[in-house]
Amino acid sequence: MLRDRDAIITKEGLIFRVFGYTHPPDGFICDAEYAPSNLFKSANPKAYRTDGAKVFYKFYEDEGWQFVEANFPHHMILHEPLGRKVVGVKCHNVAVVKKPAETLKTLLKKEPKDALLNALQTVLNITVLGFGLPMEDFGVFGSLLQGFYHPRFSDIDITVYGEKNLKRIREILRELYTDKSSMFSNEFEDDSSIRGKAWRFKNISPNEFVWHQRRKIIYGIFYDRDSKRAIKVEFEPVKSWSEINNEYSQIKRITREGWIKAYLHIKDDSDAPFMPSIYHVETVKVIEGPKVGDLRRIVSYLEEFRMQAWNGETVYVEGNLEKVELQDGRCFHQITLTYGPRYYEQVLKVAEPKAKN
Template sequence: MASLRLRDRDAIITREGLIFRVFGYTHPPEGYICDLEYAPAELFQSKNPKAFRTDGKRVFYKFYEDEGWHFVKKKFPQHMILHKPLGKKVVGVHKGDIAEVRLPEQALKRLLEAEPKDELIKAMQKVLEATVHATGLSLENFGVFGSLLHGFYHPKFSDIDLIVYGRENLEKIRQTLEELYSDKSSGFSNEFADTSPVKGKLWRYKNLNREEFVWHQRRKLIYGVFRDEASGRTIKVEFEPVKSRSEIKGEDGETEKITWMGWIKALLRVKDDLEAPYMPSIYQVEPLQIVEGRRIGNLERVVSYLEEFRMQA
C-alpha cells in the first residue's frame, strides 16, 4: 500500500471494517487525513433513522456531524494521525492500516456494466445520458460516492451521488445542468429552486440566513433533482467536484507550521477562485478593510473545509 496516491473522496476500508473518505489532497507521508463515514453494526449503531445502510448481508451506520470524530477518538485512537503543521492529531488512516481502497471512477464503471440493473441504476443511466454523454464528455472523468460507491444503496430510496473530475469538466456539466433546469420538459430541476430544502432544519450559521444560503446553493448548479418517469421517483442528483490527477500538485510538506492567531472580520476581494470547488476550497484574496480583530499585513488567501462554502464567491 506504500505506493498509493489517493485523492479526495476515494474510500479507505480498515481491517476493522471502518469506511473512511479521503479528505482533500494534502496528506502526511505515512497516511491519509480522512473523515469517518460508515461503520459496521458490530462496531457502531446509530439512533438516527437516516443512518441505516445495508448491502443485504451486513448492516452499516453512517456518521453525522462530529459523531465520527468522537467515535474514532474514543474507540479507535490508532486512526488519529499527526498533522505536523498544526501540531495536533486529526482523523486519518496510516498506510499500514489500509485493508482495501475503493475508487469512485471504478465503482461507476462496475455499476454500469453490471446486469441486471435495478431502477436506481437505470435512472442514473438516464442522468448520465442527459448530462455526460450529451455534453460529449468521457465517463472516465466521473465517479460515484456514498452508498453507490460502497454497494449498500437502496434502489427505491437512495440518491444519485456523482463525482466530476476536473475544473473543465465541471464547468461543462454546470452549463448543461443550467440548460436542463430551464427546460421544464427535461425532467431536471434545481434542488434549491426554493427554500424547501432548508425548512425545519436546525440552523447553525450565524452570518448566513436561509435565503442567502439557498441563493448560493442554487447558483452552484451541482445540486439537482431528476424526475424519473419509469420508477415514479423524484431523485436528488449531485455532481461533486474533485480535482483531476493533473490538477493535483505535490503540496505534501510545503506548509511547515500553522499558528492560531485569532479571529478577524474582514472585507476581501477575491482575486482567484480556481480551487473554490474543491476540498478545501481556496480563495486568493486581497483585503479591502479589516472590520474587526488584529491587522494582518499579508492576508493572501482564505482556506475553507466547509463543503457549503465551496464555489461561494
Template structure:
C-alpha cells in the same frame, strides 16, 4: 491489507481500515504518512445510530452513517489512531495512515460496474438517465467520472439514496457545469438544482 507503499489515491476514493471503518479521501493535499479523510460509515458492531437516515445494509451486513460531528467524537474516543497531523492547520484532523488501510475502493471502477450491469431498480435507472443527459451528451468519457457514497459501497437505498458523482479533470468539470446549467434552465427535462441554498447538506 493494502500495500504499504504510497498509494495513488484521489478525492472521494474510499479507504477501509482493518476495523472495517469506511473513510472517504478528502482533497489532494495529504501528509506523507497517510490521507486526510472524513469518516462516512461504520459496521453495526462498532457504531449504531438512532437517526433513521443512518441505517445502511448490503443484504448481509449492517452499517450506520455518521452525521454532523458524530464521526469526530467517535474517532477521538474510540480510534484516535485514525487522526493525522495537518501541517497547514498545525493540528490533527480525521485521516488514515497508509499502514492502517486494509482496502481501497475507487469511484471510477464502481461506476463502470454499475453502468455495465442491467439496471434493476429505480436508482440505477435514474443513474443511467443522469449519465445519458450529462456525461454522454457532453461528449465526455465515463472514464473521467466516478460514483461515491452508498452507491460505491453497494448498500444504497433504491428510493432514498443520492446519486453522488465525481468529475476528474478541470476541463471535464467545466463542460459538465455548462451542461447542467442548460438542463436546469430547461425545466421540462426534469432536472433541478437542489443546491440553490445549503439546505441539502445541513447536518451531513
C-alpha cells in the same frame, strides 16, 4: 495513489473518505463517513444503511471526528505543520480501497438491476454521453460506491474529475434546469430541501444558504419516470491527477492566531470547487481580530462553503486566522473554516448577494 473522494476501509470495517489532496507520506487525511453497527449506532433516521448482510450508519457533521477521536485514536494521525492530530488512516491500516471511477465503470458494464441504477444510467446518458463528455472522467461516491444504497430512497452521487469537465457539466445542468421538459431542476430552486429542519449556523441565514447553493448548479433533482421518484443528483468536483499538488512537504508550520471577522475581496476562485476550497483574497476590512498585512487566502474544509463566492465578489468571513510558514522561508496568513469548536459560528458568504450565476 489516492485523491479526494476515494474510499478507505480499515481493518475494523470503518469507512473513510480520503479528504483533499494534501497528505503526509505515511498516510491519508480523511473524513469518517460510515461505521458498521457493531461499532456505532446513530439515532438519526437518515444514517441507516445496509447491503443486505450488514448494517452501517453514516456520520453527520462533526460526529465522525468525535467518534474516531474517542474510540479509535490510532486513526488520528499527526499533521506535523499543524502540530496536532487530525482524522486519517496510516497506510498500514488500509484494508480496502474503493475508487469512484472504477466502481462506476463496473456498474455500467452490467444491465441495471434496480430502479436506482437504471436512473443513474439515464442521468449519465443525458448529461455525460448526451453532450459528448468522456465517461472515464466521472465516478460514483457515497452509498453507490459502497454498495449499500437503497434502490427507492438513495440519492445519485457522481464525481466529476477536472476543472474543464466541471465547467462543462455546470453549463449542461444550467441548460437542463431551464428546460421544463428535461426532467431536471435545481435542488435549491426554493427552500424545500431545508424547510422545517433545525438551523444551527449562526452567521448565515437559511435564505442566504439557499441563495448560495442555488447558483452552484451542481445540486439537482432528476424526475425519474420509471420509478416515479424525484431523486437528488449531485455532481461532486474532484481534481484530475494533473491538477493535484500535494502541499504537505512545502509547509513548515501552521499556527493559529485567533478568531477573525473580516470583509475580503475574491481575486482567484479556481480552487473553490474542490476540497478543501481555497479562495485567494485581498483584505477590504477587518471587523474584529488580529490585523495582518499578508492575509492571502480562505481555506474551507466545510462543504457548505464550497463554491461559495466568485471572482470579483466581496465576502464576509468568520473563522480561525492562521499563520502559514513555508519551507522556503516565505510566510502568509489565511482564514480557515474547519471542524472543531465554534463550528457553527464559521461563515463565508457574499456580502451583497446579486442575481449572479
